[in-house]
Amino acid sequence: MASRDAARGAAISAVDVRERWRMGPEARGLILVSAVLTAFGLAVLYSASAIVSLNEHGSSTYFLVRQVGGVAAGIVAFAVAAKFDAQRLREWAWPILWLTIAAMVAVLVPSVAPEIHGSRRFLFGGSLQPSEFGKLAVVVWVAMLIDKKGESLRRFTKGLVPFLVIVGVLDVLAALEPDLSVAMLYTLLMALLLFAGGARMSHFLALGAMALPLALTRLERWRYALSRLVAFVHPGSAPDAVNFQLRQSLIAVGSGRLVGRGFGEGMQQFFFVPFPYSDFIASNIGEEWGFLGIAGITIAFALYGLLGFRIARRARTPFLQLVAVGLTFTTVLTAFLHIGVVIGLLPTTGLTLPFVSYGRSNLVLTMLFTGILVNIGSTRERVIGSGATDPLAMPA
Numbered sequence: 001m002a003s004r005d006a007a008r009g010a011a012i013s014a015v016d017v018r019e020r021w022r023m024g025p026e027a028r029g030l031i032l033v034s035a036v037l038t039a040f041g042l043a044v045l046y047s048a049s050a051i052v053s054l055n056e057h058g059s060s061t062y063f064l065v066r067q068v069g070g071v072a073a074g075i076v077a078f079a080v081a082a083k084f085d086a087q088r089l090r091e092w093a094w095p096i097l098w099l100t101i102a103a104m105v106a107v108l109v110p111s112v113a114p115e116i117h118g119s120r121r122f123l124f125g126g127s128l129q130p131s132e133f134g135k136l137a138v139v140v141w142v143a144m145l146i147d148k149k150g151e152s153l154r155r156f157t158k159g160l161v162p163f164l165v166i167v168g169v170l171d172v173l174a175a176l177e178p179d180l181s182v183a184m185l186y187t188l189l190m191a192l193l194l195f196a197g198g199a200r201m202s203h204f205l206a207l208g209a210m211a212l213p214l215a216l217t218r219l220e221r222w223r224y225a226l227s228r229l230v231a232f233v234h235p236g237s238a239p240d241a242v243n244f245q246l247r248q249s250l251i252a253v254g255s256g257r258l259v260g261r262g263f264g265e266g267m268q269q270f271f272f273v274p275f276p277y278s279d280f281i282a283s284n285i286g287e288e289w290g291f292l293g294i295a296g297i298t299i300a301f302a303l304y305g306l307l308g309f310r311i312a313r314r315a316r317t318p319f320l321q322l323v324a325v326g327l328t329f330t331t332v333l334t335a336f337l338h339i340g341v342v343i344g345l346l347p348t349t350g351l352t353l354p355f356v357s358y359g360r361s362n363l364v365l366t367m368l369f370t371g372i373l374v375n376i377g378s379t380r381e382r383v384i385g386s387g388a389t390d391p392l393a394m395p396a
Contacts, residue, residue: 019380021083024314027377030307034355034370037300038071041356047264048284049277049358063277063358070360074367081371082378089372090319093144097166100137103130104173121177129361131174131182136365138167138189139326146197147319154200163190181349188333193326245280248273249342253286253294260290277358279350282342297356298339305332311377324376327369 023031042064049063056062089096106123107113107130113120121129142163146153153159167190174183195201252268255261266287269276273283285293308328315321331354338353340346352359354366 021375021378022381023082023374023378024311026307026310026314027374030304030311030370030373030377033300033304033307034367037297037304037355038074038367040297041353042067042071043263044281044285044288044356045277045358047266047288048269048281050264051269052277066360067358067363070363071367073360074364077364077368078371078374081368082374084371084375085380086320086323086372086375087317089140089323090144090147093141097137097141100130100134101169101173103128104134104170104177106130108173108176119177119179121179129359131177131179132359132361132365134170134174134182134186135189135330136327136368138170138186139193139323139330141166142190142193143197143319143322143326146193146322147317153194153197160194160199163194179350181351185330185334185351189326189330192329193322196322196325245274246341246344246348249280249283250344252283253343256287256290256293258290259292260286260288263288278352279338279357280342281353281357282339285356286342294339294343297353298336301332301335301354304328304335308332308373311373315376316379320376324373327373331366331369 045067046061046064050060053062053064054060103123107120110120113123116122121131123130145162149159167186170186171183174180174186248268252266252273255267261267266284268283268287273280276284282294282297285297289296305328308324308331312321312324312328315324334351335354337346337349337351338357341348341351352362354362
């Protein structure tokens with residue numbers, strides 16, 4: 001009898017016992033917020049791009065159709081990341097970094113990457129932007145090295161210098177494209193993770209004091225970036241070509257008032273705001289959805305940040321805590337910088353609005369980030385029977 005029970009138990013364990021990831025409440029909330037942002041983003045993108053799309057490509061849905069393709073690819077990336085043990089990213093940190101560096105070097109080769117709007121940022125005919133995936137490389141690699149170094153992180157030469165060298169290489173490659181916004185974001189990500197990992201504040205102050213003169217010298221060589229800063233500090237003294245985007249954006253947001261002009265009724269999309277479907281898409285939200293639209297999108301990203309940081313606090317390992325902090329910070333900071341630029345609180349940059357702006361590389365990457373966060377916010381468990389196939393099944 002005992003032998004039959006043992007055999008039956010073995011058969012059950014071989015056939016019906018499975019492992020799955022059970023999502024926590026924060027992970028479920030993150031999925032809901034991301035889905036709402038994605039759906040809203042498609043609607044805003046269509047309104048912001050229809051006129052330009054019709055004029056340049058003969059179809060009002062050209063950008064929308066391509067973005068929907070990005071959403072489909074992003075859903076696949078999200079699903080894979082949500083079921084993949086994020087802890088294994090620690091083993092892949094170096095390969096991800098080297099692959100990113102190789103792709104960013106390839107972008108600088110004229111015969112490989114086309115020049116689009118004065119910069120070289122894309123591969124495969126504009127469908128892949130390596131500097132976007134560099135954000136993942138920075139987060140995963142920096143988190144891995146912080147976890148590996150432990151207490152030696154508080155030493156300058158053995159602790160801090162390796163981070164400065166590697167991230168500095170990525171900064172230089174991004175600046176050569178040129179994409180100064182992404183280069184600054186890499187540095188901010190590194191600094192945030194080092195601070196969260198326990199690096200000494202005195203090292204940051206010393207590096208900041210040494211880097212400031214060099215940054216000012218380099219800034220003079222990138223005159224367009226300097227002119228944007230001048231436009232922000234002294235709007236009246238900036239050239240019209242530099243101040244034009246911000247001025248038109250403020251007109252759009254101001255004309256929206258409280259509730260906006262209405263969906264599809266915006267005027268700035270009629271070739272007033274350059275790139276209304278990407279770098280300045282939040283101005284379309286302000287014009288057509290008003291103050292309530294801008295406030296709503298801000299609250300949505302604040303909620304995304306709250307859920308992401310709660311996931312980080314409850315992460316399974318120190319490495320995953322740092323990864324969750326880095327990924328959440330990347331998405332939320334990019335969104336708030338974009339919104340800040342559109343309403344004139346920050347100097348003009350080329351950062352897009354996650355989930356909303358046109359750009360398949362950024363969209364797929366943001367959904368991949370969300371999938372990784374969902375995995376970090378989930379727990380692995382063993383279940384028996386058909387319930388094992390339902391990731392949303394509540395525990396008995």
